[in-house]
Amino acid sequence: MEKRESGKTESFYPKIIAFCCYYCAYSAADLAGSLRLQYPPAVRMIEQPCSGKVDIRLLLQAFEDGADGVYVAGCMEGDCHFLKGNIRAKKRVNAAKKILDKVGVGGERLEMFNLSGSMGPRFAEIANEMTERILRLGPNPLNTARAERATKGEEGDPK
Amino acid sequence: MIVAEAKTLEEILESLQGMSKVLVVGCGGCVSVCLAGGEKETGILASTLRMKRELMGDPLETVEETLTRQCDPEYVQQLAKKLEGIDCILSLACGVGVQFLAEQFPQTWVVPALNTLFAGATMEHGLWEERCGLCGECVLARTGGVCPVIRCAKSLLNGPCGGSQNGKCEVKPNECAWQLIYNRMSELGRVELLLEVAGAKDWSKSRDGGPRKMVREDVKIDG
Numbered sequence: 178m179e180k181r182e183s184g185k186t187e188s189f190y191p192k193i194i195a196f197c198c199y200y201c202a203y204s205a206a207d208l209a210g211s212l213r214l215q216y217p218p219a220v221r222m223i224e225q226p227c228s229g230k231v232d233i234r235l236l237l238q239a240f241e242d243g244a245d246g247v248y249v250a251g252c253m254e255g256d257c258h259f260l261k262g263n264i265r266a267k268k269r270v271n272a273a274k275k276i277l278d279k280v281g282v283g284g285e286r287l288e289m290f291n292l293s294g295s296m297g298p299r300f301a302e303i304a305n306e307m308t309e310r311i312l313r314l315g316p317n318p319l320n321t322a323r324a325e326r327a328t329k330g331e332e333g334d335p336k
Numbered sequence: 337m338i339v340a341e342a343k344t345l346e347e348i349l350e351s352l353q354g355m356s357k358v359l360v361v362g363c364g365g366c367v368s369v370c371l372a373g374g375e376k377e378t379g380i381l382a383s384t385l386r387m388k389r390e391l392m393g394d395p396l397e398t399v400e401e402t403l404t405r406q407c408d409p410e411y412v413q414q415l416a417k418k419l420e421g422i423d424c425i426l427s428l429a430c431g432v433g434v435q436f437l438a439e440q441f442p443q444t445w446v447v448p449a450l451n452t453l454f455a456g457a458t459m460e461h462g463l464w465e466e467r468c469g470l471c472g473e474c475v476l477a478r479t480g481g482v483c484p485v486i487r488c489a490k491s492l493l494n495g496p497c498g499g500s501q502n503g504k505c506e507v508k509p510n511e512c513a514w515q516l517i518y519n520r521m522s523e524l525g526r527v528e529l530l531l532e533v534a535g536a537k538d539w540s541k542s543r544d545g546g547p548r549k550m551v552r553e554d555v556k557i558d559g
Contacts, residue, residue, distance in 0.1 A: 234376060237383040276384055279345050281391045322390050 191219045191245035191311040195304070196235070198228040200258040201294045202250030208297030216304035219311070228252070228289075229262025236273040240282050243320055246311035248288045250303065256293065263291060282318055286311065337457065338366040338430040339464045340373060340450040342381070348426070349388065351447040352396070355423040358385070360449075361415065361437065362402035363429035370464055372450055373428030375402040381428065381449060406433030412440045419444060472541030472548065478529060480520040485537075487513035493534040 197203045203224050209216060225231060228251025239247045249270055251263035267289050274284030288307065292299045352358060360382045368374030382398040389396035399418055403411040406429035415425075415437070424445040427434045430452040438446040454466040469486030475493065476483060485491045489507035496514035499506030503515040521527045539545070 232376070234379040234383065237380065237387070241383055241387055276380070280384055280387045282387060319387060319390055322393070326393075326395070 189312070189316050191308060191316070192243065193220045193246040193248070193304075193307055193311055194239045194244045195220050195222045195307075196225050196228065196231050196247070196249045197222050198251045198258075198263070199224055199226055201252040201256075201292055201296075202228075202290070202300060204294035205250075205292055205296050205300035208295065209300045210297075212297050214298060214301040216301040217308040219308045220304045227257065227259045227262035228266035229257070229259060229264075231266050231269060233269050233273045233276070236270070236287060237276065240277065240286070240317060240319065243317060245317045245320070246286045246288075246307055246314075248290055248303070248307050250290045250292060250300075253291045253293050283314065286314060286317070337369055337455070338432070338452060339370045339454050339456045339466075340367050340430050340452045342372060342377070343449055343451055345384065345388065348381075348385065348447075348449055352385070352389075352424065352426065355396070355445075356394075357397040357399070357421055357423050359399045359401065359415070359418055359422045359425045360385075361406065361425055361427050361429070362400070363406040363427075363433050364402055365405040365407065365429070365433075367429055367433075367450060368402075370458070371462075373430075378402050378428050381426075385426075407436050409436075409440065412436055415441070470542070471537070471539075472545075473538055475534070475537075478532070478534065479517045480524060480526065480529075482513055482516045482520060484513050484517065487511075487516070493537060495530070 195202070197206065203222070206222060228249050231249050236247055236249075249266050251266050252258065254263060257263045270287060270289040274287050276284075277287060278284040288310075290303050292303065360378055362368070362375050362378030363373050364375070367377075371377065378400050382400050386396050386398055399422065401415060401418060403414060405411050406427065419425075419441065422444065424447060425437055425441070426447055426449050427437050428449045429437075430450065431448070432452075434446055434448045437444075453464075455468040455470055456464050456466045459465050466486055468483060469491070471485045475485065484493055487510075488496075489505055489510075490497055492514065496512055497506075500512040500515060503512055504510070505512045518527070518530070521530055541548075
């Protein structure tokens, strides 16, 4: 477990949150499982009734709570079960990316993907792609800052 | 509705310098409708500030609250019990709300998170336009429901200026208000109303007369 603890560069293994639409990505993950496809255990999935359920607050909260990367996986554009949920999710993801850039966490840690329920291999590919990206970017700067502050606190430094 | 937009993160951070615990207060009124200062925007701003300050090495604690309205004493008073240990209030209301909080809590430092823009309407989701200049003497009955005071860049009251070209204003690429007025009057068969010359407008009823106050004795509860 020590290996997976975020915020420690030397043994960094990312925590990635995937907000997955029930009608596509969630089913695709199921299919990936049935096909016995391997994808990194760094990805933690959260089922959503639609990618359009994702709110900017939710995306920011994931990072605040320590996620190193976050992605939203919705249906192919034009194929949303609720017509436009995935288009709205894309806009929100882009808005949240800008906030993360301004804050210094980095918008690159957040991404929107589109796939269908039959794309099990693509689901595994996305999980690999995102894990590689976050491994390259390193831990969430918030985790690093908190860890540094905790270390300083232990040493008796006032800040 | 009062339309407002968020200040830049830099400006808000500057106004929160030296503060370590901030009460972030949203407003459920107009700014909620124009998606600038409602519960959702309050959450986003508070989260953004916490993350930014954490990375600046100066962590910020926030308490979030969204009032039904910030321009009514009965709602504002609900904040009184949340002020303990608070260094400052960051208000996501229009200028009225910010001032009202400052008046109601004289011992607390209050700063705005929004720039208040205008009295307007939602044209479509994500697009708001100015529609009323709050001039204190409505002329819409003479202009077919199109306001020349606020929709004409020069607030002309007796027809367009020479800068009206092909129905467009020379100041901004908007429709010329007087073109809109003429079109509407023509459609309604009331163009002759435009022949009536409007006299000088009494601007003392507008902002030119200083801050305004309205009193209605019939609805006062006490006194």
